Amino acid sequence: MKITVVKVGGAVVEDPLSLEELLGEFCSLPGAKVLVHGGGRTATKVASSLGITTEMIEGRRVTSAQMLEVVTMVYGGLVAKKIVSSLAKRGMKAISLTGADMCAVKAHRRPPVEIAGKMVDFGFVGDIDSVDADSLVSLIKEGTVPVMAPLSFDPQGGTLLNTNADTMAGAVASALAKAGNEVSLVYCFEKKGVLSDPDDEDSVIKRITPASFVSLKQEGVVSGGMVPKIQNAVLALESGVKKVLVTSHKDIPGGTVIERD
Amino acid sequence: MKITVVKVGGAVVEDPLSLEELLGEFCSLPGAKVLVHGGGRTATKVASSLGITTEMIEGRRVTSAQMLEVVTMVYGGLVAKKIVSSLAKRGMKAISLTGADMCAVKAHRRPPVEIAGKMVDFGFVGDIDSVDADSLVSLIKEGTVPVMAPLSFDPQGGTLLNTNADTMAGAVASALAKAGNEVSLVYCFEKKGVLSDPDDEDSVIKRITPASFVSLKQEGVVSGGMVPKIQNAVLALESGVKKVLVTSHKDIPGGTVIERD
Numbered sequence: 351m352k353i354t355v356v357k358v359g360g361a362v363v364e365d366p367l368s369l370e371e372l373l374g375e376f377c378s379l380p381g382a383k384v385l386v387h388g389g390g391r392t393a394t395k396v397a398s399s400l401g402i403t404t405e406m407i408e409g410r411r412v413t414s415a416q417m418l419e420v421v422t423m424v425y426g427g428l429v430a431k432k433i434v435s436s437l438a439k440r441g442m443k444a445i446s447l448t449g450a451d452m453c454a455v456k457a458h459r460r461p462p463v464e465i466a467g468k469m470v471d472f473g474f475v476g477d478i479d480s481v482d483a484d485s486l487v488s489l490i491k492e493g494t495v496p497v498m499a500p501l502s503f504d505p506q507g508g509t510l511l512n513t514n515a516d517t518m519a520g521a522v523a524s525a526l527a528k529a530g531n532e533v534s535l536v537y538c539f540e541k542k543g544v545l546s547d548p549d550d551e552d553s554v555i556k557r558i559t560p561a562s563f564v565s566l567k568q569e570g571v572v573s574g575g576m577v578p579k580i581q582n583a584v585l586a587l588e589s590g591v592k593k594v595l596v597t598s599h600k601d602i603p604g605g606t607v608i609e610r611d
Numbered sequence: 612m613k614i615t616v617v618k619v620g621g622a623v624v625e626d627p628l629s630l631e632e633l634l635g636e637f638c639s640l641p642g643a644k645v646l647v648h649g650g651g652r653t654a655t656k657v658a659s660s661l662g663i664t665t666e667m668i669e670g671r672r673v674t675s676a677q678m679l680e681v682v683t684m685v686y687g688g689l690v691a692k693k694i695v696s697s698l699a700k701r702g703m704k705a706i707s708l709t710g711a712d713m714c715a716v717k718a719h720r721r722p723p724v725e726i727a728g729k730m731v732d733f734g735f736v737g738d739i740d741s742v743d744a745d746s747l748v749s750l751i752k753e754g755t756v757p758v759m760a761p762l763s764f765d766p767q768g769g770t771l772l773n774t775n776a777d778t779m780a781g782a783v784a785s786a787l788a789k790a791g792n793e794v795s796l797v798y799c800f801e802k803k804g805v806l807s808d809p810d811d812e813d814s815v816i817k818r819i820t821p822a823s824f825v826s827l828k829q830e831g832v833v834s835g836g837m838v839p840k841i842q843n844a845v846l847a848l849e850s851g852v853k854k855v856l857v858t859s860h861k862d863i864p865g866g867t868v869i870e871r872d
Contacts, residue, residue: 396684399661419689423657427688428680431762431771435711439769443746445713450696451706452755485704488753492746494713501692508700510692 353382353490353526356536357519360388362599363429370436372538372599377440379602382490385444386498386522388515389429393421396428407465409575413473413512421512422448425499433497444495449476449503450510452485455518457502457511476502476511478518481525498522520582527590535586536595536602537579543605544580544596546571558608560584583608614643614751614787617797618780621649623860624690631697633799633860638701640863643751645787646705647759647780650690654682657689668726670836674734674773682773683709686760694758705756710737710764711771713746716779718763718772737763737772739779742786759783781843788851796847797856797863798840804866805841805857807832819869821845844869 356376362368376385390411394404397420405412413421430446437444449455457476462469486496500515516537523535543554558566563580566572572580583594587610597605617637623629637646651672655665658681666673674682691707698705710716718737723730747757761776777798784796804815819827824841827833833841837857844855848871858866 396661400657401660422692423684423688425688426692427684427686431683431687431709431711434709435764435769435771438711438714438764439766443713445706445708447706448692448695450692450699452704453699485753485755492749494746503696503699505700508696510696 351382351487351490352532353384354379354534354536355384355386355519355523355526356538356602357386357515358388358538358599359515360390360392361540362538363387363389363433364391368540368599369432373433373436373440375600375602377437377442384486384490384496384498384522384526385433386500386515386519387425387429387433388500389425392429393424396420396424407470407472410472410475410514411512413475415474418474418510418512422501422510425501426510430497430499437495437497442495443493444497445489446497446499448499448501448510449513450501452482453503453505454482454485454498455502455513455521456480456505457513459504459507459511474509474511476504476513478502478513478521481521483525483529483531486522486526487529487531516579516582520586523586523591524589527592533591534593534595534603535583535591536597537583538597538599538602540598542598542601544572544576555606558606559611560587561611563608580608612643612748612751613793613795614645615640615795615797616645616647616780616784616787617799617863618647618776619649619799619860620776621651621653622801623799624648624650624694625652629801629860630693634694634697634701636861636863638698638703645747645751645757645759645783646694647761647776647783648686648690648694649761649776650686653690654685657681657685668731668733671733671736671775672773673731674736676735679735679771679773683762683771686762687771691758691760698756698758703756704754705758706750707758707760709760709762709771710774711762713743714764714766715743715746715759716763716774716782717741717766718774720765720768720772735770735772737765737774739763739774739782742782744786744790744792747783747787748790748792777840777843781847784847784852785850788853794852795854795856795864796844796852797858798844799858799860799863801859803859803862805833805837816867819867820872821848822872824869841869
């Protein structure tokens with residue numbers, strides 16, 4: 351089966367107009383699809399209203415037991431249900447999932463890691479072990495679109511774990527590919543694609559291959575937060591995903607294609 | 612298909628020990644099952660932490676736009692995922708749903724009602740129009756247990772609506788019965804059943820019929836919050852549900868049986 355996995359980040363999901371634009375594009379995509387969403391800004395806002403301080407280290411959220419409750423409420427509740435409600439209003443039967451639902455995404459708690467000479471414990475943060483592609487496919491075959499929050503599940507601890515949404519999307523796409531599907535993975539954000547000049551929205555690099563990515567990185571054309579995103583994309587290609595798009599939420603498919611040579 | 616619909620209220624769900632006792636009983640029930648949960652106390656607590664005042668009129672929550680966000684986070688996120696995670700840890704594949712997920716429970720916003728001579732607008736509160744039994748049955752046939760939050764969906768407004776959990780459980784059970792299933796409905800709470808003496812836990816009335824309910828009400832044996840619960844039960848019987856149990860979360864099946872003569 352052809353399946354498109356679309357990942358959409360916080361900045362788009364949390365702005366009502368952008369979210370509606372994205373969901374319009376998403377609904378008009380032909381064929382089977384899965385949506386993976388973030389929601390970090392809302393989590394930070396709700397945490398702050400509850401008097402809980404957000405600590406980020408290298409762009410990753412330190413997730414205490416209290417913060418896990420916040421991200422469960424925000425990713426698994428508020429943001430997820432806003433998306434599913436909007437899709438339902440458009441006539442699309444969607445269902446929101448965390449890793450615990452149908453035991454769809456199993457993970458283990460990340461052990462403390464050394465960062466800048468110090469051991470950092472990120473708390474309830476999960477590294478994904480497996481995605482149950484069969485459960486997702488069975489929903490899709492019933493005509494239901496899975497909408498996935500960035501929360502994985504630790505079966506030993508019986509707890510959700512906070513997981514990066516880009517990583518979640520990559521793992522879902524890879525598992526669906528390994529199960530024999532033809533998978534495209536789309537990373538949606540506010541820019542038109544991977545830009546060769548960050549200040550010029552029209553400098554979209556049309557095509558990147560694993561080989562050209564090495565040069566682009568060495569020349570410094572691709573840098574910052576775009577590097578791990580493309581690394582995720584290359585990993586997805588290696589595990590059988592057909593192509594990865596990095597594009598605007600207003601233009602699916604479009605933007606930059608990342609594919610094998 | 613034989614299906615047991617179990618409704619469990621806030622007091623049980625929100626106490627960690629009681630919740631584990633309930634989920635143990637739930638897992639050991641044979642055959643197909645659905646869980647419908649509440650979560651009102653946690654919603655009130657989270658609302659309060661966010662500086663939002665809870666207003667209850669005749670035991671029902673007035674649901675402003677802000678309060679709708681709170682109940683979406685708490686019922687659809689926090690409470691639902693705690694239940695699903697605990698079931699998953701026990702090896703049960705469960706999935707948490709609101710009315711918007713799979714468009715499972717459609718409703719309309721309740722118009723203002725007159726209470727004690729004053730018009731009261733309950734806000735984002737829903738009266739259920741329909742439950743999509745087919746979607747629930749298709750999940751059950753895949754070996755997945757639906758776990759349902761007391762949130763229905765308004766397809767016109769594209770919004771969730773707050774809905775009483777007892778009513779939700781009754782509507783789900785009725786829809787499954789009308790679709791040709793043999794349905795038992797279980798209302799779980801802290802007491803052992805419907806008591807003839809509220810101060811004596813051992814005064815459980817073993818069996819109530821629609822006819823005996825009329826006498827029990829007239830004699831004042833059944834009163835207070837138990838009356839609408841049994842009224843819901845009688846309505847469920849009228850729409851084809853085979854029997855209704857009112858029992859302790861530690862004893863399913865047990866307690867009081869409500870069934871036709």
